[in-house]
Amino acid sequence: MIQFLLNQRLHRESQLDPNTTVLSWLRRTQQRCGTKEGCASGDCGACTVVLAEPAGDRLRYRTVNACITLVSALDGKQLITVEDLKQRDQLHPVQQAMVDCHASQCGFCTPGFVMSLFALQKQGGQGSTEQALAGNLCRCTGYRPIVAAADQLAAQETADDQFDQTEAQTLARLKALAAEASVSGTSSSQPPAGVRQLTHDGRRCLMPGSLDALAAAYLAEPQARLVAGGTDLALAITQRSQRFPLLISLNQVPELRAVEQQPHQLAIGAAAPLTDCLPLLRERIPAFADLLTRFASQQIRNQGTLGGNLANGSPIGDAAPVLLALNAALELRRGSETRTLPLDDFFLGYRQTALQPGEFITRILIPGVTVSQKEAASMPLNVTTSLYVYKVSKRLEDDISAVCAAFNLDIQHGVVHRARLAYGGMAATPARAHHTEQALVGQPWQLATVELACRALAEDFTPISDFRAGSAYRLQVAQNLLRRAYFEHAAPQQIIKVTDYV
Ligand SMILES: Cc1cc2nc3c(=O)[nH]c(=O)nc-3n(C[C@H](O)[C@H](O)[C@H](O)COP(=O)(O)OP(=O)(O)OC[C@H]3O[C@@H](n4cnc5c(N)ncnc54)[C@H](O)[C@@H]3O)c2cc1C
Ligand code: FES
Ligand code: FES
Structure with a gap:
């Protein structure tokens, strides 16, 4: 109910x-x-x-x-x-x-x-x-x-x-409903304890009220489709007239909605709406937050989640490139088992992921985020880790990427010590640009190095042509974005983002 x-x-x-x-x-x-x-x-x-x-x-x-x-x-x-x-x-x-x-x-x-x-x-x-x-x-x-x-x-x-x-009265009524739901959920035996159910004509939606209840329900019925914000899944209903016999909603699981700074990482609940992720990301990883403000529209961000964005395995999902560049890992749960998988190992092929039947994403873990922006700003300037994130789409907002790129560079004393470069829209999955990274690491951070790296990019990707962009265009844009990161790094005060001057 x-x-x-x-x-x-x-x-x-x-x-x-x-x-x-x-x-x-x-x-x-x-x-x-x-x-x-x-x-x-x-x-x-x-x-x-x-x-x-x-x-x-x-x-x-x-x-x-x-x-x-x-x-x-x-x-x-x-x-x-x-x-x-x-x-x-x-x-x-x-x-x-x-x-x-x-x-x-x-x-x-x-x-x-x-x-x-x-x-x-x-x-x-x-x-x-x-x-x-x-x-x-x-x-x-x-x-x-x-x-x-x-x-x-x-x-x-x-x-x-x-x-x-009527705010106080409405608030009290909603809180009473939540209290009632948690009591009715845990006392029920059919469906399983801790799970409420919506049903009609043989079609069901299970609504677990805790992580344990969700894990048990999904393990028992791994053929179910999980629904978080539904901003991808519902399109199958409205555009392709599909009807799901069994859904499991993640919306009532509080553990999946928490967004927290832990001692050495950010831990983002897989079913936290993107709008809820923004405040902490704006503080800790502003380039990621900037990307999210160009993610779909306010309405979609109020519903859509990082878990859904990754699990649907789309090659053009916006979160994957930046999370790959940040060396993120996924916490996965299946029954009572929990494992942590580097995002590098998550995408197996076009819309294929490493999720096992009955397994789901619980949290997205972003390592190395230990200091506030204020503290980071006071670090010596020649010891920097720089994150550049770019989304190229026909419209600024409410549009899917033709190419999305994220570059996480550690440049010390003018030399590239570490480079994690990831792209969306360039292959069947969001992917790292390994050849390009090799062309950068250990080299002086100068235009000649960047040009060599741009050439290596052609070894990493043979993008497809589709209605969003042609193959040659995608490759050219991907190379230009790397050049752009170089120019932004060289002159951070220079305004080159269109959002800064329109
Ligand atoms: C108008 C519009 C604009 C959009 N713009 C963008 C955009 O700019 N950039 C972009 O990247 N995407 C965009 N999207 C796609 C979509 O909004 C995102 O992919 C969103 O993050 C999906 O999250 P969700 O919670 O709504 O996923 P859902 O639709 O609930 O789920 C998506 C898939 O993931 C599975 N799933 C959900 N959560 C989990 C979990 N925790 N563990 C395992 N599996 C899970 C579901 O079973 C389903 O298969 C857009 C969509 C629309 C409709
Ligand atoms: S009818 Fe819902 S967004 Fe167009
Ligand atoms: S008034 Fe906006 S579409 Fe007609």
Whole structure:
């Protein structure tokens, strides 16, 4: 059973096909048709809704794409749709700002923009308008009036709305639901102890409430498909009409959502939403955080996870190159067994990984992250480890990489002591550039060395041509990115990133 609030109304659902998306549940069973379906693939933002969940003693409001969010993700949350914003005949300030600024023409994208601006407003000015709106597309109004509406809102002193007024009460209700779920889960014997279940017509979703319960459930039914954020998996449902007979949700397992600095490494829970990884990464590995802000859109980052990004084994997943360059390892669990596998050994072939049946990723471990940026900044300048991460795609945001590159260089006294270079989009899997690394290590860090390394890159990769980029283009770009790292290293103050000057 899942339990959630639709605005203020409690829903307890146990007989629901777990392949149902939040969008079709809203439109087909609740007749809430304000939330639109544009692409059904997470690209346009017309279906944006907001999920509120407890974060300490406040509620945290986040956007998601209802079209690729499965209903199991609603458990323990408050679902807010565009219908909930108006109070009696009074528009919500976000809606009023859109009207005032003439920010809607055909209106199809408008509910999605309104919900993204609503979530931005609820962050109390912490997020940026660009990031908040990057996952919403408008094909007729043009973005200027929409941005003007965002600016008007930011400048306004807004009084508490109905959500602020009922926040304490909503928070208490959600916390009570969580407490109830943990009790009902552990006392149940069918499904196994500690696992709740959503089922309909022979299709099931198991929802373990702990790591042990998850490990036992997956070992017992290794044919199940795991679902974390569902931002990859749900596309099989919406684009290829697939229906999964058995899903196991990772969303209710607290151990998989922790993001922590340990004495000598960062440990990132495999099912922590990317948005939750950002604060620590921004502090410890800023180049990784910069990459994540270009990862899909805000809606996707609020759902998608590093575990899902790696486990789907895509050659163009953005996290893999940077994690390979950082020499990350994966903590894997199968039944009661835990093992640690270097990410270097994880990708076996096109969309093939080293995961055994019934095995899953619990944490991503990034070694050697021991000092804060502030401390690192005070280290001697000629003893540096430099991380350069580049994503090349047609659009800045909400786009998949044609090529993604990450270079982790240890340059001491002008000589390359260690180089870990990794690329996505260049081969059947994300991969290290071993020949190129050899061409660099032990050599002086100068342009001539970099040119030799660029030649070695052609030995490492024979990229394919597809609709994103041609083979020759990919190779040229991959070489140019290495040259670019050289120039950035040589003149760190020089502004060469497009995001720094547009
Ligand atoms: C519009 C859009 C834009 C996107 N943009 C980008 C982008 O810019 N860069 C990018 O890299 N990706 C992008 N993606 C892909 C996707 O968002 C990411 O791959 C995301 O990280 C997947 O995480 P998830 O939690 O949603 O995975 P899910 O969809 O839940 O799972 C993906 C796969 O991994 C398996 N899995 C999940 N967690 C685990 C685990 N802990 N252990 C073992 N197996 C597991 C699942 O069974 C499934 O097979 C985009 C997707 C969409 C829809
Ligand atoms: S309908 Fe386009 S993102 Fe959901
Ligand atoms: S108003 Fe028509 S798509 Fe945006």
